Amino acid sequence: MRNQAFYALILTAIVVCFTQGNVLAQVKSKEKTSFQVAAPWSADYDVRSDIAMVYGINDANGNFEERVKGYRDKGYEVQFMTGIAWGQYKDYFLGEWDGKNHLDEGQMTQNGETIWHGKNVPYTLPTPSYIAYMKTHVKRAIDAGVTAIYLEEPEFWARAGYGDAFKKAWQNYYGFPWMAQHESPEATYLSSKLKYQLYFNALKEVFSYVKNYSQSLGKRVKCFVPTHSLLNYSSWHIVSPEASLANLDGMDGYIAQVWTGTAREPVFYNGKSKERVFENAFLEYGSMVSMTAPTGRKIFFLTDPIEDRPRSWEDYKVNYQATFTAELLYPMVDNYEVMPWPNRIYQGKFSVEGMKEKQSISPAYATQMQVMVNSLNQMPLSKNKLNGTQGIGVLLSNSLMFQNYPSHAGYSDPYLSNFYGMAIPLLKHGIPVETVHMENLANKNTLKDLKVLIMTYSNMKPSSAENHQELVKWVKSGGVLVYYGRDTDPFQNVKEWWNTGGNSFNAPSEHLFGLMGIGENANKSTYPVGKGKVYIVRQDPKELVMKANGDADFITTIQEAYETSAKAGLFVTKNNFLLKRGPFVIAAVLEESKNKDPLVLEGIFIDLFDPELPVIQQKSIQPGNQAYLFDMAKVEDQNKPQTLAAAARVTDEVLTKNSYQFMAKSPSNTKNIMRILLPAKPKNCTASRGGTAIALTKNEWDEQSKTLLLGFENFSEGVEVNLRW
Known part of the structure; x- marks a missing residue:
């Protein structure tokens, strides 16, 4: 004692x-890893991440407070997530909450139909009464003791904007009567701006309430927005506040909702549109980083082992590996939502192509997934950079969402090709291209490491003249700006700041070029501006990818801008991306590149994409594939017994001179596999549950790596492992 x-x-x-x-x-x-779940706690999907984000107040999965308590009692930090644009809010929409039916607040299309998320669950317009209703939800969650509020997916469909509630909001915001968005580019643009502002204001008000109410209780409850990327929302014709939220006082961060379902959206390259999942995921995660990094807001990266569309389990696995690799290639992010809806993954059955009966997840895929998920608890931040030419970026703006639906005057932008035309060719040449949010240009951190910035106004427009002033300042101090665009799309002439209030520019680029001393007929290829340079190419970026070999001149231009004008070093092309983060090695090899060679890595590695966790000395990664390896040479203390990789979370470790004991926890009814570093081959290996021995399915010693491969049945309450040598 x-x-x-x-x-x-x-x-x-x-x-x-x-x-x-x-x-x-x-x-x-502990706030490194999380998952979202509406169902009550169950041993069958007890993922053992740090945070359980309990979803929904009214979800038909038992009493909310009981669900919160159930996860808290199992050791989770419990937080709260619910939709802000839709959800199980039938009591509000059907009049139970305040005696008024609110179904007329649903987002409505031109033909008068409401856009539904489910029965009596419309995508809604955030009216004052709806915001008041949402405050009652977050209050109940705070009273239940959650430490953070997540209001997910503030989404307004671009095709909506025709209901009476929207017309009223239009009159209040603009001070003049509603305009049907399909009738003119200006009406489309103004409609999207209003949708954007409505959800910005809604989140601002609810988050302010969260902060004030929680502080009145002596707490500080955090506020996050789980959201798709700007690229995905623009591609799917959805409007959302996105980057502007990062500057809200009550905003603590985001969850980047990227997964196979968003990343498999087809994109054009070399004249062909098809799924390019790794490349698209890489750019989606990148757009979320550029949205938050300059502001210092926290960001969680999400990926999902499955998706809603019926595909084969092999398709799910291959694309999970692609999106998982893409998220790890951002070394400045080390917080992860490891999966949504674990009960769906572990207990659900899915329609699979070519099979009559729905299929459950296979034991092997579940084990591999758990190895990957548990590795995220160890994933360090790193100052290492992706291999290749650094400092090339593509400019983005929230207005990317404002003009892609409906089309006008015959001008179209299939699959967001005016963005991908600037980014995909660089990725296919092995350039780790960045994205830059125009809304963050005033932040000193946004452009500080950039050498070449590529932009267009064929698919977006600047929100203010101040955006241009920041660009001019950067160019004059030595930056190189490459502008692609014919400036002939029908949105160039919408009534905005560049052609109102004393301005009479035909296009926003005229204002930008004028600040740089470049005349109205800016068609020459290059212009010196201060210490920097501006390239102007009169092509819309979509032309670079919608025809075969359309990017050849583009790559030459960017190489000249980087090497000659920016004097930034060599413009190195290749077909792979490689990053090392502590002991983890993350690699991807691209298809459709001139170089068709595999990337060959040598060392002593554990293959973390293989559910058998083999120790290998060479990994050959073919084009179109990725790899996730644990580098044995990077283990900090080679003499310390430790678990290097496992399909379970290891806790309660106890070391002695000749023994290693720990607890392994993972969802019940799954298979555990572990690779454990030991000073010598163990003489005795046991696994037990509550004092009862559990059979070992693997017990193999590898002398070269000094590791033990151990396998057994998982149990959520934990399996005690004892190793002696």
Whole structure:
């Protein structure tokens, strides 16, 4: 008892010391990995991430407070997620909440139909009464003790905007009567701007309420927005506040909702439109980073082992690996939503192409997924950069969502090709291209490491003249701007700041070029501006990818801009991306590149995409494939017994001179596999549950790597493992 008291005193002292510095956040509150779940806790999908985001107040899965308590009792930090544009809010829409039927607030199309998310669940317009209703939800969640609020997917469909509620909001916002968005480019643009502003205001008001109410209770409840990327929303014709939310006082961060379902959206390259999942996912995650990184807001990356559309399980696995690789190639992010809806993944059955009966997840895929998910608990931040030419970016703006539906005057942009035309060719040449949010240009961190910035106004427009002033400042200090665009799309002439209030520019680019001293007929190829240079190419970027070999001159132009004008070093083309983060090696090899060679890595690795966790000395990655490896040479303490990879979360480790003991927790009814570093081949290996022995399905020693491959049945409450040598 005396020793226990002594150690307790020491532990208390350590905790007190930690509270004096930045370590506190990770010591007191584990917030690295999470999952969202509407169902009550169950051993069958007990994922063992840090955070359980309990979904919905009214979901038909038991009492909300009981669900919160159920996850908290199992050791999770419990937070709350619900939809802001849709949800199980029948009590509101059918009049139970305030005695008024609110179905007329649903988002309505031109033919008078409401856009539904489910029965009596419309995509809604956030009216004052709806916002008041949402405040009751977040209050109940705060009262239940959650530590964060997630209001997901603030979505307004571009094809909506015809109901009476929207017409009223239009009159209040613009001060003049509603205009049907299909009748003119200006009406389309103004309609989307209003949709954008409505959800910006709604989130601002609800988050302000969350902060004020939680602080009145002596708490600080955080606020996050789980959202698709700007690229996906623009491609799917949805309007959302996106980047502007990062500057809200009450906003703590985002979840980047990227997965196979968003990344498999076809894109054009070399004259062909098809799924390019890795490339699209890489750009989607990148757009979320560029939205948040300059502001310092926190971001979680999401990926999903399955998706809603029926495909084969092999398709799910291949694309999960592609999106998972893409998210890990951003070393400045180390927070992850490891999966949505774990009960759906572990207990659901899915329509599979070529099979009559719906199929459950295979034991092998479940094991592989759990290895990948549990590795994220170890994933470090890294200052390492992706291999290849650095400092090339493509400019984005929230207005990318404003003009892609409906089309006008015969001008179209299939599959968002005016963006992908600037980005996909660079990726296919092995350039780790960045995206840059125009809304963040005033932040000093946004352009500080950029050498060449590529932009167009064929698919977006600047929100203010200040955007241009920031670009001019950057070019004059040595930046190189490459402008692609004919400036002939019908949105160039919408009534906006560049042609109103004393301005009379035919296109926003005229204003930009004028600030740089470039005349109205800006058709020459290059212009010196201060210490920098501007390239003007009168092509719309979609022309670079919608025809075969259309990107040849583009690549030559960017190489000249980078090497000659920016003097930034060599423009190196290749067919792969490679990043090392601590002991983890992440690699992808691209298809459709001139170089068809595989990337060959040599060392002593554990293959984390293989559910058998083999130790290999060489990995050959063919074009179109990715790899996820654990580098044995990067283990910090080679003499310390430790679990290197596992399909379970390892806790309660105890080390002695000749033994290693720990607890392994993962969803019940799944198969565990572990690769464990030991000083010598163990003489005795046991696994037990509550004192009852569990059979080992694997017990193999690898002398070269000094690792033990151990396998057994998983149990959510934990399996105690004892190893002696």
